[in-house]
Amino acid sequence: xxxxxxxxxxxxxxxxxxxxxxxxxxxxxxxxxxxxxxxxxxxxxxxxxxxxxxxxxxxxxxxxxxxxxxxxxxxxxxxxxxxxxxxxxxxxxxxxxxxxxxxxxxxxxxxxxxxxxxxxxxxxxxxxxxxxxxxxxxxxxxxxxxxxxxxxxxxxxxxxxxxxxxxxxxx
Numbered sequence: 001x002x003x004x005x006x007x008x009x010x011x012x013x014x015x016x017x018x019x020x021x022x023x024x025x026x027x028x029x030x031x032x033x034x035x036x037x038x039x040x041x042x043x044x045x046x047x048x049x050x051x052x053x054x055x056x057x058x059x060x061x062x063x064x065x066x067x068x069x070x071x072x073x074x075x076x077x078x079x080x081x082x083x084x085x086x087x088x089x090x091x092x093x094x095x096x097x098x099x100x101x102x103x104x105x106x107x108x109x110x111x112x113x114x115x116x117x118x119x120x121x122x123x124x125x126x127x128x129x130x131x132x133x134x135x136x137x138x139x140x141x142x143x144x145x146x147x148x149x150x151x152x153x154x155x156x157x158x159x160x161x162x163x164x165x166x167x168x169x170x171x
Contacts, residue, residue, distance in 0.1 A: 056144040081118030141165040
């Protein structure tokens with residue numbers, strides 16, 4: 001009875017059971033070979049790339065955090081320099097009666113010079129740190145792109161990626 005039903009279904013759809021079984025066996029063999037020698041290695045490569053990308057993102061977050069910390073230190077140094085300058089000015093005012101007008105101007109100039117030197121030093125340190133972070137970011141972008149692309153980048157590709165990354169970081 002079941003055999004008759006299967007024969008009816010097979011003849012309705014144009015299926016011959018010996019050919020169907022042979023195709024099923026060939027499909028299972030092809031699936032086993034592909035899963036063992038193709039799918040596994042490909043999935044391993046994709047997983048490695050995913051890990052590299054995650055590492056690059058973690059490094060980028062770390063660099064952003066370092067830049068934020070540098071900005072906080074910059075603000076603190078600037079605040080301290082302003083406080084110091086303010087103290088010098090206040091001290092100059094308290095001792096105004098003891099000093100002549102010329103001495104007062106000298107103290108103000110010194111405090112302004114201290115503030116200017118501090119600002120210059122802070123700006124120099126900040127610019128140096130920003131340049132360093134940009135170089136690291138450009139290097140990470142080039143490395144990550146090379147790893148994701150799965151090939152060695154030519155010097156022109158590296159230069160182009162560096163320039164694009166620098167433009168993005170500058171904006």
